[in-house]
Amino acid sequence: MRIDGLQYANWSEKVFKQFRTGGLDAVHVTIAYHENFRETVLNFEQWNRWFEQYPDLILKGTTARDVDEARNTNRTAIFFGFQNPSPIEDDIGLVEIVHTLGARFMQLTYNNQSLLATGCYENEDTGLTRMGKQVVKEMNRVGLVVDMSHSADRSTIEAAEYSTRPIAITHANPHTWSPALRNKKDSVIQAVVDNGGMLGFSLYPHHLKDKSNCTLTGFCEMVAATAERFGLKHLGIGSDLCQDQPDSVVEWMRVGRWSKTVDYGEGSASAPGFPPMPTWFRDNRDFGNLATGLQSVGFTTDEIDDVLGLNWYRFFEENFGPQTTKDHGA
Amino acid sequence: MRIDGLQYANWSEKVFKQFRTGGLDAVHVTIAYHENFRETVLNFEQWNRWFEQYPDLILKGTTARDVDEARNTNRTAIFFGFQNPSPIEDDIGLVEIVHTLGARFMQLTYNNQSLLATGCYENEDTGLTRMGKQVVKEMNRVGLVVDMSHSADRSTIEAAEYSTRPIAITHANPHTWSPALRNKKDSVIQAVVDNGGMLGFSLYPHHLKDKSNCTLTGFCEMVAATAERFGLKHLGIGSDLCQDQPDSVVEWMRVGRWSKTVDYGEGSASAPGFPPMPTWFRDNRDFGNLATGLQSVGFTTDEIDDVLGLNWYRFFEENFGPQTTKDHGA
Numbered sequence: 001m002r003i004d005g006l007q008y009a010n011w012s013e014k015v016f017k018q019f020r021t022g023g024l025d026a027v028h029v030t031i032a033y034h035e036n037f038r039e040t041v042l043n044f045e046q047w048n049r050w051f052e053q054y055p056d057l058i059l060k061g062t063t064a065r066d067v068d069e070a071r072n073t074n075r076t077a078i079f080f081g082f083q084n085p086s087p088i089e090d091d092i093g094l095v096e097i098v099h100t101l102g103a104r105f106m107q108l109t110y111n112n113q114s115l116l117a118t119g120c121y122e123n124e125d126t127g128l129t130r131m132g133k134q135v136v137k138e139m140n141r142v143g144l145v146v147d148m149s150h151s152a153d154r155s156t157i158e159a160a161e162y163s164t165r166p167i168a169i170t171h172a173n174p175h176t177w178s179p180a181l182r183n184k185k186d187s188v189i190q191a192v193v194d195n196g197g198m199l200g201f202s203l204y205p206h207h208l209k210d211k212s213n214c215t216l217t218g219f220c221e222m223v224a225a226t227a228e229r230f231g232l233k234h235l236g237i238g239s240d241l242c243q244d245q246p247d248s249v250v251e252w253m254r255v256g257r258w259s260k261t262v263d264y265g266e267g268s269a270s271a272p273g274f275p276p277m278p279t280w281f282r283d284n285r286d287f288g289n290l291a292t293g294l295q296s297v298g299f300t301t302d303e304i305d306d307v308l309g310l311n312w313y314r315f316f317e318e319n320f321g322p323q324t325t326k327d328h329g330a
Numbered sequence: 331m332r333i334d335g336l337q338y339a340n341w342s343e344k345v346f347k348q349f350r351t352g353g354l355d356a357v358h359v360t361i362a363y364h365e366n367f368r369e370t371v372l373n374f375e376q377w378n379r380w381f382e383q384y385p386d387l388i389l390k391g392t393t394a395r396d397v398d399e400a401r402n403t404n405r406t407a408i409f410f411g412f413q414n415p416s417p418i419e420d421d422i423g424l425v426e427i428v429h430t431l432g433a434r435f436m437q438l439t440y441n442n443q444s445l446l447a448t449g450c451y452e453n454e455d456t457g458l459t460r461m462g463k464q465v466v467k468e469m470n471r472v473g474l475v476v477d478m479s480h481s482a483d484r485s486t487i488e489a490a491e492y493s494t495r496p497i498a499i500t501h502a503n504p505h506t507w508s509p510a511l512r513n514k515k516d517s518v519i520q521a522v523v524d525n526g527g528m529l530g531f532s533l534y535p536h537h538l539k540d541k542s543n544c545t546l547t548g549f550c551e552m553v554a555a556t557a558e559r560f561g562l563k564h565l566g567i568g569s570d571l572c573q574d575q576p577d578s579v580v581e582w583m584r585v586g587r588w589s590k591t592v593d594y595g596e597g598s599a600s601a602p603g604f605p606p607m608p609t610w611f612r613d614n615r616d617f618g619n620l621a622t623g624l625q626s627v628g629f630t631t632d633e634i635d636d637v638l639g640l641n642w643y644r645f646f647e648e649n650f651g652p653q654t655t656k657d658h659g660a
């Protein structure tokens with residue numbers, strides 16, 4: 001079982017075929033960075049077209065059962081997520097609407113302060129807002145997973161504790177390994193896993209030790225150390241693969257419509273674009289290398305299966321449907 | 331089995347309880363007259379709130395199986411429809427989006443010319459437009475039923491013939507019985523039933539012979555005559571019940587935002603509001619009277635079941651899901 005917990009490629013038949021080469025049974029894809037509701041609906045529409053055009057390669061995923069269906073028919077199930085709450089605007093009723101349309105993850109913030117919480121690039125972190133608490137409760141009710149990948153520490157810990165269902169950091173690495181602003185401190189990871197949540201390891205060079213020069217062994221040793229400390233069952237992959245995107249898209253991610261001046265995010269004025277991927281993870285075709293790397297640092301076959309897919313699968317199974325009485329006790 | 335093929339009440343707990351008193355297993359409710367996409371989404375949101383507030387009375391219906399579920403749990407399944415294509419604006423991708431959100435019927439026009447076809451109040455009827463043909467094809471593909479209740483004759487006949495799946499006139503009566511502009515000529519009904527479609531009989535006084543004074547026997551004799559001529563299996567009820575609506579809503583239905591001067595529709599300057607309902611069909615509580623009336627004009631128990639619910643049930647079963655190869659031959 002192989003599941004990627006986050007990608008935002010420039011989608012095409014080529015990429016969908018590479019899903020198959022890499023043996024991906026499911027991928028969580030980003031369909032909104034700064035889009036408002038109507039613009040996000042246009043992105044759902046675009047995916048409907050791709051499902052119609054490439055029925056032999058991909059299918060729409062809304063439950064864990066769709067991962068099985070994809071696996072049984074040699075296809076990849078596509079699960080939708082937002083990196084920002086902009087699609088729900090200021091309307092809590094849109095939480096259920098976007099869930100009905102297929103959204104399964106929503107970040108409460110993307111770097112900046114949002115209506116719901118604080119992003120990881122702000123100086124002040126005030127935690128969950130009034131609307132933030134209402135929206136987390138509503139997300140819990142319908143089965144839309146809280147993702148705090150781009151959120152600030154206090155906001156993330158508060159979300160993990162306030163949420164009555166497990167939350168996720170779909171794509172980031174431990175800050176102790178690589179101290180990027182986007183990587184997560186131990187206290188943050190601990191709060192997430194204490195509440196049953198998941199951490200997806202990122203392959204985005206800015207999140208890696210030695211960036212593009214990070215070694216496969218170094219990456220896999222970090223996975224082993226994180227499993228040791230936080231428990232294997234809470235770990236997956238969230239590659240953050242942004243394959244084939246032009247620099248204009250990087251700029252849209254970083255600046256949206258919120259600023260008139262350029263913000264380089266994790267890049268810089270001298271290196272504003274995407275850094276090169278590590279040689280051992282060029283794109284979806286290289287998922288097998290992760291299996292090899294994990295094996296070489298001592299993971300068993302079952303453990304590799306857990307980290308590369310089964311942990312996400314179980315998380316999907318429990319968190320994409322309406323809340324049941326059982327969940328309230330979580 | 332009792333199903334009403336169209337209502338637009340001022341929804342409340344009172345009305346939902348009256349569904350139960352009347353034994354309604356399912357109701358097709360209008361959620362858009364002139365609303366654009368975003369406004370229609372607000373109406374989906376309002377219904378989500380009602381489903382959350384009144385889980386013992388109503389549930390969201392998307393397939394015929396939900397009618398069984400409602401029946402088995404003493405509730406009423408609510409199916410959504412639009413009386414106008416305004417919710418899809420000029421964007422064919424919204425057809426699948428609104429279907430995913432739960433829409434199951436869409437009128438191609440509401441009295442006026444639309445982007446898709448001609449309404450029954452226009453002087454010229456030019457049939458399906460270029461976009462109209464594309465949208466009918468897309469509605470067929472996803473399982474959104476074409477409803478021509480407020481459309482002009484040629485447009486209706488063309489839609490019945492162009493559509494590869496059965497269409498519906500959810501709420502109207504035969505023009506030969508009561509020559510209202512909204513009632514349907516025999517040639518129109520014939521085209522709809524020839525292609526497997528349904529006619530839902532309206533209880534709106536402007537569609538009845540002698541309007542508010544129409545007798546139950548007169549209404550049921552008309553049902554019998556229509557069954558004789560067009561076949562019992564194509565007939566159901568579409569009461570057009572607009573219970574508890576203020577005159578401002580009647581004005582919204584008739585004028586929307588398309589005119590600055592008042593249009594009285596089927597009313598007049600001296601009687602602009604809703605006419606009184608016939609004494610034997612005040613509201614949902616009186617569905618039993620229809621059964622009694624049909625029995626008194628000679629219908630068997632099975633035939634009554636067909637007209638009051640089973641025919642719609644079978645239509646729902648075949649027309650609310652994605653198109654299969656079988657349908658293409660229809």
